[in-house]
Amino acid sequence: MSELANAFVTALKLIFTGDPEVLAIAGRTLAISLTSTLLAALMCVPLGCFIYFHSFRGKGLLISVIQTFYSLPTVFVGLIVFITLSRAGPLGGLGILFTPQAIVVGHVVLIAPLVTGLTISALGGVSPEIKDTAISLGATRFQTVRTILVEARYATLTALMVGFGRAISEVGIAIMVGGNIRGFTRTLTTAMSLETSMGNIELSMALGIILITLALVASILVNRLQRR
Amino acid sequence: MSRPPAFLSVAILLLALASLLPACRGSAGQLRLATTTSLYDTGLWEYLEPLFEDEYGIELHVLSAGTGKALELGKRGDVDAVVVHSRAREEQFVTKGYGVERVPFAYNHFLIIGPESDPANISGAGPEAAFAALMAKGETDEDIRFVSRGDDSGTHGKEKAIWASAGYDYEVVRASRSWYVESGSGMGTTLMMADEKQAYTLTDIGTYTTFESDLGLVPIVDEGDALLNVYSILVSTRATNPAAASSMVEFLTSEQTQALIGTYGVEEHGRQLFTPYAREDM
Numbered sequence: 001m002s003e004l005a006n007a008f009v010t011a012l013k014l015i016f017t018g019d020p021e022v023l024a025i026a027g028r029t030l031a032i033s034l035t036s037t038l039l040a041a042l043m044c045v046p047l048g049c050f051i052y053f054h055s056f057r058g059k060g061l062l063i064s065v066i067q068t069f070y071s072l073p074t075v076f077v078g079l080i081v082f083i084t085l086s087r088a089g090p091l092g093g094l095g096i097l098f099t100p101q102a103i104v105v106g107h108v109v110l111i112a113p114l115v116t117g118l119t120i121s122a123l124g125g126v127s128p129e130i131k132d133t134a135i136s137l138g139a140t141r142f143q144t145v146r147t148i149l150v151e152a153r154y155a156t157l158t159a160l161m162v163g164f165g166r167a168i169s170e171v172g173i174a175i176m177v178g179g180n181i182r183g184f185t186r187t188l189t190t191a192m193s194l195e196t197s198m199g200n201i202e203l204s205m206a207l208g209i210i211l212i213t214l215a216l217v218a219s220i221l222v223n224r225l226q227r228r
Numbered sequence: 229m230s231r232p233p234a235f236l237s238v239a240i241l242l243l244a245l246a247s248l249l250p251a252c253r254g255s256a257g258q259l260r261l262a263t264t265t266s267l268y269d270t271g272l273w274e275y276l277e278p279l280f281e282d283e284y285g286i287e288l289h290v291l292s293a294g295t296g297k298a299l300e301l302g303k304r305g306d307v308d309a310v311v312v313h314s315r316a317r318e319e320q321f322v323t324k325g326y327g328v329e330r331v332p333f334a335y336n337h338f339l340i341i342g343p344e345s346d347p348a349n350i351s352g353a354g355p356e357a358a359f360a361a362l363m364a365k366g367e368t369d370e371d372i373r374f375v376s377r378g379d380d381s382g383t384h385g386k387e388k389a390i391w392a393s394a395g396y397d398y399e400v401v402r403a404s405r406s407w408y409v410e411s412g413s414g415m416g417t418t419l420m421m422a423d424e425k426q427a428y429t430l431t432d433i434g435t436y437t438t439f440e441s442d443l444g445l446v447p448i449v450d451e452g453d454a455l456l457n458v459y460s461i462l463v464s465t466r467a468t469n470p471a472a473a474s475s476m477v478e479f480l481t482s483e484q485t486q487a488l489i490g491t492y493g494v495e496e497h498g499r500q501l502f503t504p505y506a507r508e509d510m
Contacts, residue, residue, distance in 0.1 A: 087305040087466065095468070097306055098260065098291065179291040182274065194292070197416040198269050199442050 007205030014206050015213075021183075026210055029187040032100050033168035036107030040115045041160050043108075048119025048159075053145055063120060069113035074172030081106040081177045098179035103187070106173035111163035118159030122152040154226045161222055168215060188214075258287045259472035262301045263311040264382055265414035267459060268292035270434040270501055272492055279488070280479050286472045294381030294414070302326060305466025308473040313382040313432075313459045316389075327462035328470075333480040334489050334502040335458040338386055339436055340449035341419075342428035347371045350428075355452040356394035362428060363396065366407030373427035377418050378410025382457075387430045390454050419443060432457050434501040437493065458505070 014022045051062065083089050085097040085105070096102050126148050134144045171189035178185035180194055188211040195204040263273055273290045280288055293301065295312040302310040303326040310327075312318060321327045340350070340358055348365045350358040366372045377384040388398050401408060409427065411418040415435040422429040423443045436447070449455075461480055463473040479485055486504035493501040 087468075092305075098289065179289075181289045181291060182277070184289055197265070197414045198271075199416055199420060199439050 003201060004205070007202045008209065010202045011206035011209040014203075015210060022207070022210070024183070025186055025188055025191050025207075026214065028100065028185075029168060029189075029211070030214060032103050032174075032187060033107065033164055036104045036111065036167045037160055037164040039104065039108050040111045040163055044112050044115035045119050045156060045159075048116045049123065049145075049149065051116070052120045052123040063117065066113045066117040066120075070117060072110055072113065074110060074170040075176065077106055077110045078173040078176030081109060081173065085177060097177060098181060098185060100178065100185055102177040103174050103185065106177050107167040107170070110170065110173060111166050114166060115159050115163045118162060119152075119156055122155030122159055123148060125155055126151045157222060157226065161219065164218060165215060168211065257285060257472070258289065259309070259469055259476060260289045260291070260307040261309050261311060261476065262291045262293050262298035262307040264295050264298060264313055264459070265292050265416070266313070266381075266383060266432045266435045267311060269414065269416045270438045270493065272434075272489070272502070275492060276485070276488070279485070280476065283479065284472070284475045286475060288476075292414070294377075294379050295385065296380035299326075302462065302464040303466075305464055305468065307464065308467035308469050309461055309463045309476055311459060311461045313457055314385045315458060315460075317382075317385065318460055318462060321462060326465055328465055330460045330462050331477050331481060332458050332460040332505060333486070335456060335505050336433045336500075336502050337450065338383070338430055338455040338457050339433055339447045340428060340430055341422070341436060341443075341445045342448045343426045343444070344446050346448055348428065351448050353449060355390050355449055355454045358449045359390055359394045359396070362407075363401060363404065367405055369407075371426075373407050373409055373425055375409045375411055375418055375422040375425065375427045375429040377415070377430075378412050379414070381414075383415060383430060383432060386454075386457070390430070393454060419445075433499075434493075437497045437499050437501055440497070459502070 013019075051059065081102065082097065084091050085094065085102055086092055087095070087097070096105070130151055131144060131148060134147045139147065169189065171193055174180070174185070174187045175190045175193065178187065178190065180186050180190040186194075188207050192204045192207045192211075195201075195207065267273065268290070269292075277288050277290060280286070291298075291301070291307065295314045295317065298307070298310040298312050299317060299321055301307045302321070315330075318327070318330045322330055338355075340355060342348070342350075347369065348358075348362050350361045353361065362372065362374050366374060376387055391398050391401055402410070409421070409425065411421050413421070415431060416439060418429060419431060419435065419439050420442075421427075423445055426444070428448065429445075433450075436443075461477055463470060463477065467473050480489075489502050490500065490504040493499075
């Protein structure tokens with residue numbers, strides 16, 4: 001129990017004394033997760049809309065496949081991205097293996113199905129009466145789509161929150177394609193894994209507490225945004 | 229429909245944060261090095277990194293990986309150089325043309341550590357005899373366990389070599405009863421696991437010394453030719469930055485760095501972690 005209490009004290013100390021290395025790691029973690037979430041949003045929200053508003057053969061199957069990929073194992077994504085970005089691999093020429101960008105690539109692959117699938121669910125959650133009302137009021141197809149999108153915006157934001165949560169908390173991809181390089185690709189989760197393996201349990205716990213605090217702040221911000 | 233400007237400001241904030249990520253391409257002034265976990269966990273690289281960066285003006289990126297993975301990264305050209313400790317595999321690496329040459333720069337010893345009570349009664353035995361006793365007694369006595377790295381690392385390779393010279397088929401050892409535990413983790417994690425289980429394990433003296441204060445395990449077997457542990461650096465033939473890799477070889481074997489390696493950790497732990505040794509025949 002005292003180990004837990006000490007970890008809290010260590011965490012508070014690290015945060016309030018502004019330990020430069022810990023702050024850099026926390027900032028890097030946040031930047032990587034936010035970038036991944038933003039990129040996934042830019043690609044997958046429109047993709048989700050496209051799938052939702054179009055009828056085509058195999059749509060149900062496609063949605064099932066997307067939902068299956070919600071549980072993509074992070075180490076598997078890490079492995080695929082590693083093989084692809086390795087110098088011996090197809091995109092080796094980019095030379096981005098073991099950089100923060102490589103982690104972002106991995107995170108986008110990881111959360112793309114989540115964001116796409118949850119966007120589809122968000123749109124599906126809009127009451128059909130709204131669509132009917134819009135059409136009965138003489139809305140064009142474009143206006144109807146827009147009305148549904150506006151109605152679903154908070155649920156879509158939740159989809160992004162879930163994606164962000166998965167990205168910031170995962171360790172498999174960050175360690176495999178980031179490499180946990182000090183001062184360059186070390187994130188909160190890889191630092192925790194390393195510090196634990198080096199026997200610094202309290203520091204590791206403290207980093208975990210910082211990570212949860214970051215997630216808390218993000219969720220409060222989103223909640224405030226939703227209340228406006 | 230008044231979409232709040234908050235959305236826009238959030239997007240701008242995100243883009244600003246994204247721009248904080250450093251540029252991605254490996255530049256000429258960058259060296260990527262994969263090092264064995266047993267060396268990394270002692271903190272040696274954190275100590276040497278700023279010294280090297282200041283002296284050569286090269287940005288050093290250190291990845292911590294077991295010998296197996298480090299050699300694989302070197303072979304693929306994903307790192308410029310590897311620092312490992314498994315002579316046979318290093319020589320193979322060079323013979324197959326993946327590495328330029330093998331340059332030993334330091335050594336220490338492996339230890340068989342275990343509970344102070346030494347339930348297998350192997351204290352004073354040689355490493356091969358100790359392993360044979362562990363195998364024989366582990367089969368019957370539930371208090372006797374051995375934690376293996378089980379991760380294809382240099383330390384794991386050393387363990388397999390000792391089993392072989394003790395006359396055992398490693399697959400038979402692996403398949404034997406619950407006394408033989410494979411952690412599949414780095415040296416530090418394995419030490420902590422052995423401590424939790426009050427088990428025996430094979431460790432390099434450097435990592436052991438770093439963790440000693442947190443462990444209830446003591447050195448049981450510390451003498452024998454089989455326990456020699458030599459660290460070497462190998463430059464990958466597919467290195468992106470061979471010049472920087474050569475600088476690292478020069479740095480590690482320089483008189484100044486050799487002296488620093490020899491005194492590293494002595495003040496903190498009261499024991500020498502590494503013996504500097506830049507000579508070809510180890």
